[in-house]
Amino acid sequence: MKSFQTIIEEQLQIVKERDEIITAEEFSMICEKEMYRPPGEKWYSKHRSLSGPGVKVGAAVAAGLTVGLYGWYRKATDKCVQRCGGMKGRSATKCMALCNMNASKHVLDKIKANKGKLASIKDPEKRAKATSDLNREYEKWQDRYEKYKDRAQSTTVMMSQMD
Numbered sequence: 784m785k786s787f788q789t790i791i792e793e794q795l796q797i798v799k800e801r802d803e804i805i806t807a808e809e810f811s812m813i814c815e816k817e818m819y820r821p822p823g824e825k826w827y828s829k830h831r832s833l834s835g836p837g838v839k840v841g842a843a844v845a846a847g848l849t850v851g852l853y854g855w856y857r858k859a860t861d862k863c864v865q866r867c868g869g870m871k872g873r874s875a876t877k878c879m880a881l882c883n884m885n886a887s888k889h890v891l892d893k894i895k896a897n898k899g900k901l902a903s904i905k906d907p908e909k910r911a912k913a914t915s916d917l918n919r920e921y922e923k924w925q926d927r928y929e930k931y932k933d934r935a936q937s938t939t940v941m942m943s944q945m946d
Contacts, residue, residue, distance in 0.1 A: 862886075877938040884931035887924055894921045
């Protein structure tokens, strides 16, 4: 089945070839006549087949598998999860908090070490942008460090209260 756009283009070509002059009403009647379909005959758009319930279920399953695989990948590659994998309960929470706190501290140290390299940027606009970007990253990692530090301390206090 031809699309309406294709029918219009074909009819325009025919009119140009015949060198006819017709009104817009006549042209629209010709196009509609070409589009006529007998009653009961189904005519779907070319994307209609992609909207059925089976396709939606398949897309949902694919999305779920993707999220699951991504979660598995994150667990498999996270060094803190690997380091604290055998622990359970509050000791695992404390281990994860300490591990993430140390990792954040390591990133903060690297950012501090690279702040001195900003002086080598000659363009003042680029240097200002780089400085603001570096400060933003430093603040983000500082907040993360503080969060894990508080979590490690609260877990230590809870563990000492239980003893």
